[in-house]
Amino acid sequence: xxxxxxxxxxxxxxxxxxxxxxxxxxxxxxxxxxxxxxxxxxxxxxxxxxxxxxxxxxxxxxxxxxxxxxxxxxxxxxxxxxxxxxxxxxxxxxxxxxxxxxxxxxxxxxxxxxxxxxxxxxxxxxxxxxxxxxxxxxxxxxxxxxxxxxxxxxxxxxxxxxxxxxxxxxxxxxxxxxxxxxxxxxxxxxxxxxxxxxxxxxxxxxxxxxxxxxxxxxxxxxxxxxxxxxxxxxxxxxxxxxxxxxxxxxxxxxxxxxxxxxxxxxxxxxxxxxxxxxxxxxxxxxxxxxxxxxxxxxxxxxxxxxxxxxxxxxxxxxxxxxx
Numbered sequence: 001x002x003x004x005x006x007x008x009x010x011x012x013x014x015x016x017x018x019x020x021x022x023x024x025x026x027x028x029x030x031x032x033x034x035x036x037x038x039x040x041x042x043x044x045x046x047x048x049x050x051x052x053x054x055x056x057x058x059x060x061x062x063x064x065x066x067x068x069x070x071x072x073x074x075x076x077x078x079x080x081x082x083x084x085x086x087x088x089x090x091x092x093x094x095x096x097x098x099x100x101x102x103x104x105x106x107x108x109x110x111x112x113x114x115x116x117x118x119x120x121x122x123x124x125x126x127x128x129x130x131x132x133x134x135x136x137x138x139x140x141x142x143x144x145x146x147x148x149x150x151x152x153x154x155x156x157x158x159x160x161x162x163x164x165x166x167x168x169x170x171x172x173x174x175x176x177x178x179x180x181x182x183x184x185x186x187x188x189x190x191x192x193x194x195x196x197x198x199x200x201x202x203x204x205x206x207x208x209x210x211x212x213x214x215x216x217x218x219x220x221x222x223x224x225x226x227x228x229x230x231x232x233x234x235x236x237x238x239x240x241x242x243x244x245x246x247x248x249x250x251x252x253x254x255x256x257x258x259x260x261x262x263x264x265x266x267x268x269x270x271x272x273x274x275x276x277x278x279x280x281x282x283x284x285x286x287x288x289x290x291x292x293x294x295x296x297x298x299x300x301x302x303x304x305x306x307x308x309x310x311x312x313x314x315x316x317x318x319x320x321x322x323x
Contacts, residue, residue, distance in 0.1 A: 001069055001301040002288045006047035006059065009037035014204065017093035019124065019183050024089070024295030035090050038297040039272060041083030042192050051290075059083050072268040072302035075323050079190075082114075084323050085249055087272060087297055088186040089123075096178040097210070098132065098153060098198040102220040103172040107193050110216075115172040118188030119231075119244045119251060121319055122166040123276055126181030132157040133168050133176045133229040141218050148214050153198050158229055167231040169244050173222035174229070185274055187321050189248050195220055240320065251321040256280070259310045262320075264300075269322040271300045271307075278316035283308045292318075 008024060013034025020026075020033045039059065040047045046058040054062060063083055068076040075084060101107075101116035108114075120131075136158045139147070147153040157175060160166075162182060170176050175197065178184065195217035199210045233241055233253075238260060240252040254260065264271060273282065279293040285305040291312070292298055300307065309318070 001066060001303050002052050002286070003282065003284065003290045003304075004052070004054070004062070004299045004301070005050045005290070005296065006039055006299070007050045009040060009045055009047065011035040011037065014202070015092055015094040015096055015180075017091035017183070019091040020089055020295075023123075023183075025293065032093075033091065034093075035088050038087040038089065038274065039083070039299060040086050041190050042086060045192075066301065069303050070301045071270050072323070074268050075270070075302070082190060084114075084190055085272065085321065086186075086188050086190050087274060087321075088188070089295070090178060090182070090184050090186055092178045092180055092182045094180050095200060097196045097200075098157070098175060098177045100175045100195050100197060100217050100220050101170075101172050101191070102193055102195070106220055107172075107191060111193050113193050114189050114191045116189050116191040116193060117172045117246060117248050118170045118186055119249070120166075120168045120170065120178075121185045121187075121243070121251075121253070121276070122162050122164055122182065123185055124164055124183040125162050128161065129181030130159050130161050130179040131168070131177065131182055132159050132179070133170065134158045134174055135223065135225040138225045139223060141221075141223065144218060144221065144223070145214065148198055148212075151198075151201070160230065165235065167233065167243050168229060169231050169246070171222070171246070173220055175221055185276065185319060187249055187251055187274075187319070249321050249323055251319060254309065254316075254318040254320060256309065256311050256317070257315050259308060261306060261308045263306045265305045267322065268302060270302050271304065271320060271322045273298050273300070273309075274319040274321070276317040276319060278314070279312040280316040280318070281310045281312060283310070292316075
């Protein structure tokens with residue numbers, strides 16, 4: 001198999017901005033693009049292969065065709081024909097709603113779906129951009145409900161001013177929201193189940209209040225309050241720095257100015273690279289060569305034994321993720 005690129009799935013959103021098109025170097029006049037789904041197996045939003053002999057096939061068709069060669073033996077046994085990760089870029093011109101995602105157990109029971117554990121990597125921010133993650137103090141389920149109805153729920157949420165390179169891990173059950181001026185990469189389980197808790201009394205495009213899922217969310221929320229919800233790491237040049245390791249994905253950052261080789265011979269998984277900055281060429285053990293620039297994402301199949309990453313123009317910054 002060979003490394004796969006996919007056609008981006010651009011999503012217009014009420015809160016969408018204008019950064020994604022230029023970041024991805026696209027010739028597109030669309031406005032209000034809030035999300036670009038880079039790699040997706042979500043029903044009705046399946047990614048389409050953009051290169052090579054399998055060009056035009058959906059990611060779902062690719063998993064069914066190549067099975068463990070594409071995703072790895074353990075992943076295929078665990079997820080079957082469903083690709084386990086969803087990769088997005090998110091550009092928020094306005095605040096997103098306060099929301100939460102259910103665990104696997106709750107999502108299976110209610111929606112026959114996987115839950116949604118996710119992470120954010122902050123790519124770029126407008127001055128003063130903020131996001132919310134977790135509670136600033138312990139509250140009861142009853143107080144939660146009261147605060148949603150009297151519009152004070154944001155008073156008990158932890159708020160952070162964010163900067164490029166900031167990382168937040170969001171296990172299922174953690175209340176969160178992305179603030180205006182945030183441009184982030186999101187890595188998450190393949191799930192489109194979101195419970196909207198509070199939406200600042202906004203109206204949709206037709207002037208109607210947006211649907212809330214206050215009661216559904218209550219059972220999904222982890223009410224524990226932590227001291228700090230940020231993921232701290234020490235940036236190091238020219239070697240991988242692990243950001244998040246959980247049962248659903250392991251993600252590292254590569255900040256490179258010189259060539260790096262990665263050995264995947266013991267890894268039973270596909271590997272995804274998300275280019276955050278700069279450009280590079282990646283060559284695998286079968287001599288497949290692919291170029292990557294900021295805003296692009298590539299999927300290396302589980303058959304890949306090793307790759308060499310060669311920065312172009314002096315520097316490149318990549319996120320690497322696998323299951």
